[in-house]
Amino acid sequence: MSDVPDQPDPSLRLLWRHRTDGREETKVKRGPKQKVSVDEVVDAAIDLADAEGLAAVTMRAIAQRFGLGTMTLYSYVPSRDALLVLMADQVTGRTTLPDLPDDPRKRLELVANLAHDELRAHPWLLEVQDVRPWLGPNMSDRYEWQLRAVDGLGLTDLEMDQTVAVLIGFAGNIARSELMKRRAEQVTGMTEAEWWEANYDTLEEVMAGSHYPLANRVGTAAGEAYQAATDPARELDYGLARIIDGVLAHVGKRSPD
Amino acid sequence: MSDVPDQPDPSLRLLWRHRTDGREETKVKRGPKQKVSVDEVVDAAIDLADAEGLAAVTMRAIAQRFGLGTMTLYSYVPSRDALLVLMADQVTGRTTLPDLPDDPRKRLELVANLAHDELRAHPWLLEVQDVRPWLGPNMSDRYEWQLRAVDGLGLTDLEMDQTVAVLIGFAGNIARSELMKRRAEQVTGMTEAEWWEANYDTLEEVMAGSHYPLANRVGTAAGEAYQAATDPARELDYGLARIIDGVLAHVGKRSPD
DNA sequence: CTCCAATTTCGTACGCTGTACGAAGATGAC
DNA sequence: GTCATCTTCGTACAGCGTACGAAATTGGAG
Known part of the structure; x- marks a missing residue:
């Protein structure tokens, strides 16, 4: 019934975050400030992968690098798979x-x-x-x-x-x-x-x-x-x-x- | 000190099992007969991989196909990785x-x-x-x-x-x-x-x-x-x-x- | 300032994996 | 019959991604 397209790939906006922020509605942000940035998370994951291989890129290991709880990462990135895609684009x-x-x-x-x-x-x-x-x-x-x-x-x-x-x-x-x-x-x-x-x-x-x-x-x-x-x-x-x-x-x- | 080569790759003999058995010392086999054969195990794993992808090839899933305990598979094959190599050669x-x-x-x-x-x-x-x-x-x-x-x-x-x-x-x-x-x-x-x-x-x-x-x-x-x-x-x-x-x-x- | 909604933080828990370990059972050789 | 040897397999462990929900933190509205 819905001719409206299914919800688009959620990680698309995340991938293009640097070329879209500043534009459009920058939504109000209540709640605590995020302690690190998505870029930092992705960079840390890239460093980890470079040093110890992709298998070493675990949510727990990344979180530990920042002294964060493991689950905190999920407020930066929707899943490990999405993180891998962000890593690939960022390293490119x-x-x-x-x-x-x-x-x-x-x-x-x-x-x-x-x-x-x-x-x-x-x-x-x-x-x-x-x-x-x-x-x-x-x-x-x-x-x-x-x-x-x-x-x-x-x-x-x-x-x-x-x-x-x-x-x-x-x-x-x-x-x-x-x-x-x-x-x-x-x-x-x-x-x-x-x-x-x-x-x-x-x-x-x-x-x-x-x-x-x-x-x-x-x-x-x-x-x-x-x-x-x-x-x-x-x-x-x-x-x-x-x-x-x-x-x-x-x-x-x-x-x- | 040992000029003797390190122990050779253990899965080599397993890979070539069909062209070496009958030859050499076929050691005495005490203990219970094995209920299935290595070939059957490998074939079952191939079928599983064909049908549901490599991720579905778990030791538990294969064992269940034969009504065996999971750990029993390790008397046929030294590890999952070795099994994958056997699958590759067998399907070839x-x-x-x-x-x-x-x-x-x-x-x-x-x-x-x-x-x-x-x-x-x-x-x-x-x-x-x-x-x-x-x-x-x-x-x-x-x-x-x-x-x-x-x-x-x-x-x-x-x-x-x-x-x-x-x-x-x-x-x-x-x-x-x-x-x-x-x-x-x-x-x-x-x-x-x-x-x-x-x-x-x-x-x-x-x-x-x-x-x-x-x-x-x-x-x-x-x-x-x-x-x-x-x-x-x-x-x-x-x-x-x-x-x-x-x-x-x-x-x-x-x-x- | 007060209060609430929104957001981040994160401890716990679940189901899944491969497999180490050791006990129990089965079998052939002597 | 006895024993060494092999197969079978239950239990357990460490590791994974992540669902869930509670707690903490913050900005904006009244």
Whole structure:
């Protein structure tokens, strides 16, 4: 019956709080002043996530940082999930977006590398996935910047969006590999090479009945090249070059002038 | 002091249980027979994950399926994390690997599409990340098959591995988009178009002070084309074509005969 | 100033998780 | 028959997000 839209996403206003306050009705605020600000809460959560991982970002731990009761946080933020989204947008705002170079290839590389560096610095971003794309102010700025990087290449509007998605998705995958690798060394207390050495005999034994000629050849090559099964940094260079090759070939094919 | 390698990963033997039992010392087994098998436990966990998501895969829920006490599961599997790895390998074994076509492009497409279809059918695989790559028998078979798909193209050994990684990583990203979209509709109870409609007014209001000319143009184009912000299926076709273009251009450049 | 409504603060409690521990029961080898 | 060994599983614990409701604090109205 109600043509009126369902109540909108409540965290939208929270995400955009800095660009909407001052405007509109700033409601009267009775009751005690809040002891800290939403920004401080979100920043503390970001620091915690950077230092100890997303799992360490518990409502209790954040509250303790401010000497507040746990439940007090819920007057700043509606839920932990909402807090994670605020963290993602806020940390995105910390990266200043550089000017885009003229060279198309350099532009696309910059988009991917910026995303990659950011995810390297804040790997917990990989674990924050909301039900909806984040749509905060800093994410929106970022997206606009990313679109500028692929604008004017000869792509359709839809292809522009898809190209950005491929680039940052790829950067995310590399960052995920690096995170897994780092975590593995931390959890097991051994480097990748040490792990292979420690498990070599077992692997030989269990794999005795199977044949993996290519995997063995490739694995040996990788082991000699990096002393590890994979090297995300080189994977980044290689994959990024191939993707950009493909995109530039695509637009070159279309308008070969 | 001990040059002897640290105790090897305990779940390796469990992963390869089917290709090692019968061989070696099958130790004497006293005590009661186990009421179910490891395979049944893993299959039940897979069914649960398929039906209700990975979060529903709790030790209590699995035990209940067999009428067992919760702690009984720990005589089959050392931990929940180990179980997840077993699930990943076991579900990988369910997909039969088709013969590889002769056409290089079709080979690479097949690798990506197979991964994509699998992740679509078992999206919880996206959430299973172990500290080490899985290295189970079915994963190993899969990897060997993937390498066969990129063998003979003119890539170096390292590039073969990296190319496979790019392809399946891309497939995973598309699958992740699709999962997010499905979950969003399920959680919010509204389609993507409905969500945009419901939040349109709020978005206009909060974004009033910001300017996103490209994002607006692209968003409008996407909205008209798919009635949604993104269309993972088209993103798959587009991105995959670009990546394969780039890879084939790379090997073509090297040996242009 | 008084008083009330609004707001923040936060202690307690609930249901959920993985799993450590140890007792109890079942079984095969001697 | 005895015993070592293995499976089964009840109980318990620490940790999580957060619902609920009481207490404290404040600004505005009369």
